[in-house]
Amino acid sequence: xxxxxxxxxxxxxxxxxxxxxxxxxxxxxxxxxxxxxxxxxxxxxxxxxxxxxxxxxxxxxxxxxxxxxxxxxxxxxxxxxxxxxxxxxxxxxxxxxxxxxxxxxxxxxxxxxxxxxxxxxxxxxxxxxxxxxxxxxxxxxxxxxxxxxxxxxxxxxxxxxxxxxxxxxxxxxxxxxxxxxxxxxxxxxxxxxxxxxxxxxxxxxxxxxxxxxxxxxxxxxxxxxxxxxxxxxxxxxxxxxxxxxxxxxxxxxxxxxxxxxxxxxxxxxxxxxxxxxxxxxxxxxxxxxxxxxxxxxxxxxxxxxxxxxxxxxxxxxxxxxxxxxxxxxxx
Amino acid sequence: xxxxxxxxxxxxxxxxxxxxxxxxxxxxxxxxxxxxxxxxxxxxxxxxxxxxxxxxxxxxxxxxxxxxxxxxxxxxxxxxxxxxxxxxxxxxxxxxxxxxxxxxxxxxxxxxxxxxxxxxxxxxxxxxxxxxxxxxxxxxxxxxxxxxxxx
Amino acid sequence: xxxxxxxxxxxxxxxxxxxxxxxxxxxxxxxxxxxxxxxxxxxxxxxxxxxxxxxxxxxxxxxxxxxxxxxxxxxxxxxxxxxxxxxxxxxxxxxxxxxxxxxxxxxxxxxxxxxxxxxxxx
Numbered sequence: 137x138x139x140x141x142x143x144x145x146x147x148x149x150x151x152x153x154x155x156x157x158x159x160x161x162x163x164x165x166x167x168x169x170x171x172x173x174x175x176x177x178x179x180x181x182x183x184x185x186x187x188x189x190x191x192x193x194x195x196x197x198x199x200x201x202x203x204x205x206x207x208x209x210x211x212x213x214x215x216x217x218x219x220x221x222x223x224x225x226x227x228x229x230x231x232x233x234x235x236x237x238x239x240x241x242x243x244x245x246x247x248x249x250x251x252x253x254x255x256x257x258x259x260x261x262x263x264x265x266x267x268x269x270x271x272x273x274x275x276x277x278x279x280x281x282x283x284x285x286x287x288x289x290x291x292x293x294x295x296x297x298x299x300x301x302x303x304x305x306x307x308x309x310x311x312x313x314x315x316x317x318x319x320x321x322x323x324x325x326x327x328x329x330x331x332x333x334x335x336x337x338x339x340x341x342x343x344x345x346x347x348x349x350x351x352x353x354x355x356x357x358x359x360x361x362x363x364x365x366x367x368x369x370x371x372x373x374x375x376x377x378x379x380x381x382x383x384x385x386x387x388x389x390x391x392x393x394x395x396x397x398x399x400x401x402x403x404x405x406x407x408x409x410x411x412x413x414x415x416x417x418x419x420x421x422x423x424x425x426x427x428x429x430x431x432x433x434x435x436x437x438x439x440x441x442x443x444x445x446x447x448x449x450x451x452x453x454x455x456x457x458x459x460x461x462x463x464x465x466x467x
Numbered sequence: 468x469x470x471x472x473x474x475x476x477x478x479x480x481x482x483x484x485x486x487x488x489x490x491x492x493x494x495x496x497x498x499x500x501x502x503x504x505x506x507x508x509x510x511x512x513x514x515x516x517x518x519x520x521x522x523x524x525x526x527x528x529x530x531x532x533x534x535x536x537x538x539x540x541x542x543x544x545x546x547x548x549x550x551x552x553x554x555x556x557x558x559x560x561x562x563x564x565x566x567x568x569x570x571x572x573x574x575x576x577x578x579x580x581x582x583x584x585x586x587x588x589x590x591x592x593x594x595x596x597x598x599x600x601x602x603x604x605x606x607x608x609x610x611x612x613x614x615x616x617x618x
Numbered sequence: 619x620x621x622x623x624x625x626x627x628x629x630x631x632x633x634x635x636x637x638x639x640x641x642x643x644x645x646x647x648x649x650x651x652x653x654x655x656x657x658x659x660x661x662x663x664x665x666x667x668x669x670x671x672x673x674x675x676x677x678x679x680x681x682x683x684x685x686x687x688x689x690x691x692x693x694x695x696x697x698x699x700x701x702x703x704x705x706x707x708x709x710x711x712x713x714x715x716x717x718x719x720x721x722x723x724x725x726x727x728x729x730x731x732x733x734x735x736x737x738x739x740x
């Protein structure tokens with residue numbers, strides 16, 4: 137018998153508040169109107185991009201605490217992560233608020249990972265209010281993983297654009313709002329993709345694995361959800377996932393979407409779409425949760441994927457492993 | 468063994484899915500931009516020869532390259548060179564200006580880590596191999612000619 | 619008319635060299651550092667076997683401006699220095715011949731790094 141990776145949550149942890157902040161380019165994208173705050177420039181009044189990323193997360197944290205009508209003292213725990221080495225943006229943002237902090241790293245799947253961990257802790261009755269926060273910044277990711285901004289190189293057609301943005305939400309034992317009904321922690325899956333510019337293809341098998349496991353454990357089908365949304369597989373990765381799932385007998389139809397693929401408008405030159413920890417975080421904490429509020433969505437499967445590589449592993453010729461964590465949000 | 472088979476098959480499948488971009492526009496732009504940079508270099512060289520008729524060819528070319536290197540670093544600082552590179556590709560990488568850009572861009576980028584550990588240490592993250600390979604190969608060539616010269 | 623022809627050749631040869639670089643980028647996805655090294659080594663090779671002078675007489679800036687020219691002067695410097703200085707020339711020749719370019723690149727990069735900040739890509 138296969139291992140069951142899904143945890144069914146009996147006590148229905150609620151999402152009582154959510155907040156998303158994004159950069160100027162993202163503000164002009166398809167989700168622009170839904171963000172709580174759009175930055176005027178990528179520096180956000182700081183002298184380095186790393187400090188701008190940190191300030192973005194601090195803004196998201198204070199914004200979400202205010203929107204949930206709580207104070208920082210009432211938060212029992214913060215769970216968060218980002219893409220920088222030693223997840224400095226999250227830890228430094230947590231420093232400013234003085235709440236207990238668990239740093240998690242799941243690359244671009246970090247939002248779902250932190251929410252999954254948080255909702256399990258609340259379900260178990262160990263915490264009352266947990267804030268989850270994730271973000272990424274194009275310019276910091278670019279220089280950590282790729283090349284200097286001013287280098288005159290071309291981006292390969294499969295590459296994606298790291299989203300500048302941060303999203304945060306507060307999970308509570310009680311209160312109003314949609315609840316998390318189940319979570320599925322994903323395995324690290326590697327199907328031997330070596331091209332670091334082709335993250336979508338590297339992560340799609342992880343999404344397939346988690347999705348299959350989730351459908352089996354919860355005894356559901358794609359049609360049971362109003363929306364199934366992956367994080368940042370991008371145009372190519374999303375197409376691959378649809379193909380992979382069809383092989384297994386599941387048909388992903390119009391209710392399937394990918395945050396990265398939908399993020400930018402056609403003329404924004406992002407090739408395969410958006411990516412980064414901030415990609416799924418900002419979409420979930422603006423568009424998706426707003427649609428819950430408006431009553432349009434009743435049940436959503438949110439399952440961002442992450443590519444767990446580093447520059448060292450790719451320079452040593454390793455392939456790119458992926459991971460995918462899924463959470464089900466119900467009204 | 469089964470995994471290896473699956474990975475191979477998956478890689479093959481992914482390669483067939485990768486969006487096929489039309490190479491013609493970038494090839495065209497790289498040709499035009501590359502050609503124009505070379506014409507600019509020839510122009511600078513001719514002007515130098517007119518101004519200083521007694522200068523040796525080699526010195527005139529050295530000064531030409533220095534002028535081009537200056538222009539490229541300046542445009543890199545202004546944030547223009549990477550935008551040229553976005554559509555010109557090889558057209559702005561292969562000329563000496565691309566070498567200059569690859570030294571100037573990390574210097575500017577890593578300025579935030581300070582002058583010593585930022586600018587100076589990171590300056591050669593991209594162009595380092597050019598200097599290393601150049602030096603090593605020139606020593607090898609010199610060595611070969613030295614051996615030949617002994618006979 | 620003569621000068622027009624010279625510039626036409628410079629444009630065509632220079633453009634062609636750069637386009638070959640672009641073909642390499644598209645077909646093999648190699649990074650710009652590798653492109654630079656590849657063309658530089660091509661220059662060293664052409665100079666070492668002694669054909670670079672002929673190409674350069676014909677195409678002038680068309681090959682001198684691409685990094686091929688940089689590689690060629692490295693090799694040319696080494697060869698020349700070995701002839702005049704003997705053994706020491708093996709080590710001094712290459713860098714001495716290209717010192718202008720390297721020093722300029724380092725100097726201007728340093729100065730402009732002090733002045734400018736990096737911009738986010740659009």
